[in-house]
Amino acid sequence: QVQLVESGGGLVKPGGSLRLSCAASGFSLSDYYMNWIRQAPGKGLEWISYISSSSTYIKYADSVKGRFTISKDNAENSLYLQMNNLRAEDTAVYYCARNLGDFDYWGQGTLVTVSS
Amino acid sequence: EIMLTQSPDFHSVTPKEKVTITCRASQNIGGNLHWYQQKPDQSPKLLIKFVSQSISGVPSRFSGSGSGTDFTLTINSLEAEDAATYYCHQSSGLPRTFGQGTKVEIK
Numbered sequence: 085q086v087q088l089v090e091s092g093g094g095l096v097k098p099g100g101s102l103r104l105s106c107a108a109s110g111f112s113l114s115d116y117y118m119n120w121i122r123q124a125p126g127k128g129l130e131w132i133s134y135i136s137s138s139s140t141y142i143k144y145a146d147s148v149k150g151r152f153t154i155s156k157d158n159a160e161n162s163l164y165l166q167m168n169n170l171r172a173e174d175t176a177v178y179y180c181a182r183n184l185g186d187f188d189y190w191g192q193g194t195l196v197t198v199s200s
Numbered sequence: 201e202i203m204l205t206q207s208p209d210f211h212s213v214t215p216k217e218k219v220t221i222t223c224r225a226s227q228n229i230g231g232n233l234h235w236y237q238q239k240p241d242q243s244p245k246l247l248i249k250f251v252s253q254s255i256s257g258v259p260s261r262f263s264g265s266g267s268g269t270d271f272t273l274t275i276n277s278l279e280a281e282d283a284a285t286y287y288c289h290q291s292s293g294l295p296r297t298f299g300q301g302t303k304v305e306i307k
Contacts, residue, residue, distance in 0.1 A: 129236075146295070185234070186249035186250065188246050
């Protein structure tokens with residue numbers, strides 16, 4: 085069955101970096117668009133990036149453009165989010181989700197806390 | 201950016217009641233509107249895709265309708281397990297956006 089498992093979250097100081105991973109199983113990343121979506125504590129959902137099945141098309145929300153980089157390794161069947169120059173407002177649970185239109189499968193999320 | 205506005209923000213309802221949540225888009229998004237359910241401390245779960253298409257495993261009491269800019273999620277005969285926050289989401293344009301959420305509480 086389809087499963088997405090995020091990892092790599094934690095506590096980081098403002099200006100620091102973190103790399104999130106999303107391990108996929110039950111399907112191949114080479115067949116699907118993948119997304120990162122975040123949710124600040126007690127807040128709603130914010131889409132932040134997607135990457136196409138072939139990695140040809142990559143898009144970011146303005147809030148993270150120039151600081152975050154999405155990538156994937158189809159051989160490892162894993163999705164990544166490199167986050168640099170982190171700010172307090174980046175504190176959130178980060179989810180990976182599958183698909184271009186509807187997000188049909190989501191991981192359980194990984195918490196990123198940016199604080200001094 | 202396409203804004204999605206949900207109403208109401210909060211709904212307190214009794215079991216077996218019918219619940220209606222609306223989602224209004226700031227521009228025409230055609231049929232590219234999806235609904236999710238998020239229970240406390242869980243990740244969102246897809247309920248309805250492309251306005252009204254049902255999802256395998258989702259109870260038939262959940263249904264969607266609408267087009268263009270106005271959309272509705274209906275929960276017929278609410279059950280206690282439906283207590284959650286519901287979000288609409290558009291995939292018509294970038295950035296992808298979500299409504300602010302509607303919290304449904306069981307009286």
